[in-house]
Amino acid sequence: MNTSSIYHCLGLQDQQLLSTSYVGDTIQLKVKTKKDKLRCSRCKRMHVICCGVVERSFKGPMIGKKKCVIIIDVQRLYCKKCKIVRQEHLRFAKEQKSYIRSLEKMVLLLSSHMTIQSISRLLDLNWNIVKDIIKSHLKSKYHSPGLKGVKHIAIDEFAVRKGHVYMTCVYDLDKGVVLHVGKGKGSESLVPFWKRIKINKVQIESVAIDMSAAYILSVKTNAPKATMVFDHFHIIKKLNETISKIRRDLYNKEKDKVIKKSLKGSRWLLLKNPENLNLQKGEDSRLEKVLETNTTLFYAYYLKEELRELWNQDNIRDASKLLKQWIEEANETEIPQLKKMVELLTKHKTGILNWYKCNISTGPLEGINNKIKTLKRQAYGYRDLDFFMLKIKAMHQDIYAKCG
Numbered sequence: 001m002n003t004s005s006i007y008h009c010l011g012l013q014d015q016q017l018l019s020t021s022y023v024g025d026t027i028q029l030k031v032k033t034k035k036d037k038l039r040c041s042r043c044k045r046m047h048v049i050c051c052g053v054v055e056r057s058f059k060g061p062m063i064g065k066k067k068c069v070i071i072i073d074v075q076r077l078y079c080k081k082c083k084i085v086r087q088e089h090l091r092f093a094k095e096q097k098s099y100i101r102s103l104e105k106m107v108l109l110l111s112s113h114m115t116i117q118s119i120s121r122l123l124d125l126n127w128n129i130v131k132d133i134i135k136s137h138l139k140s141k142y143h144s145p146g147l148k149g150v151k152h153i154a155i156d157e158f159a160v161r162k163g164h165v166y167m168t169c170v171y172d173l174d175k176g177v178v179l180h181v182g183k184g185k186g187s188e189s190l191v192p193f194w195k196r197i198k199i200n201k202v203q204i205e206s207v208a209i210d211m212s213a214a215y216i217l218s219v220k221t222n223a224p225k226a227t228m229v230f231d232h233f234h235i236i237k238k239l240n241e242t243i244s245k246i247r248r249d250l251y252n253k254e255k256d257k258v259i260k261k262s263l264k265g266s267r268w269l270l271l272k273n274p275e276n277l278n279l280q281k282g283e284d285s286r287l288e289k290v291l292e293t294n295t296t297l298f299y300a301y302y303l304k305e306e307l308r309e310l311w312n313q314d315n316i317r318d319a320s321k322l323l324k325q326w327i328e329e330a331n332e333t334e335i336p337q338l339k340k341m342v343e344l345l346t347k348h349k350t351g352i353l354n355w356y357k358c359n360i361s362t363g364p365l366e367g368i369n370n371k372i373k374t375l376k377r378q379a380y381g382y383r384d385l386d387f388f389m390l391k392i393k394a395m396h397q398d399i400y401a402k403c404g
């Protein structure tokens, strides 16, 4: 090792190598800042007078099998401009950090493909240091994603811990970027996002959301001119839940053992799209049998299939007609469980049909949701929610990285 190699291999700028020693499994590199490179850490100028030293050590990346530690007598400098005494400015490390920049770069390079734990093992680094490096990088890059040109967004919630902790995600539907992650699933989770929208004078044109009252109010208040589109996946999901409930209630009341048995295994058959039924396994005939013996289920199933057609119409007028007809038919069946669905669709008619004015949905967020699940598994459930939120914002970057 010499002065040139510590510069080229470890990025130790402005440093002169004084000595190299080997202590156990560690290489200790004693360095010193070249006299003509001493700078004030506040104004970065060179009008300084030396007034003592403090010994500090920094972690570097491993060199072969050896751990690497850089030891430096950091100069305390009096700056003639700032009129204060401070430790010298070190270009090879960030302020208040105990590792050098080249180690940081290596960790970040590995972080798009490896977990904190595996990086920590590979580089023989403390888990907290690895996390600190990744977190401060993500913070500087993704804390406030740019909002310029944002027009079409989707808002949706996802569960962090099963059913207990929720987060709200705002997604730019044009660029495929997560713009905001907020704690909770109410309107308060969106407050910082709307604040930034206002400051940046961004005009949101359309928003895809589910039919949650909190989100509706939040959009109406903060983006009154935006077209609100109620997501069709959520509507079908709600109807599927209703059908499941009808089936469950029927099962519980049914006395006939044969009918009860056929009802038992029919949940997925009822929810599956007919084109996905497995004919070789006889799923179609099993479904037929269930529907033949239960008039209530037959109507509910028929209505489910009819509602799916709502998004296959030629124009908003035809769709509006179909929705009106659907509501009438559902009312006529007098199935109590469908009542809520009728109320929901009647109340949110405009937002549902807005899909024909603006073809957007929260669908792309479902993809993000799946990736969040993987992220949770990789990290054994994130305890540091801020870190978790930053990881979500950086997710699209990882996707690019993985594509090469």
Ligand SMILES: [Zn+2]
Binding pocket: 040, 041, 042, 043, 044, 045, 079, 080, 081, 082, 083
């Ligand atoms: Zn200064």
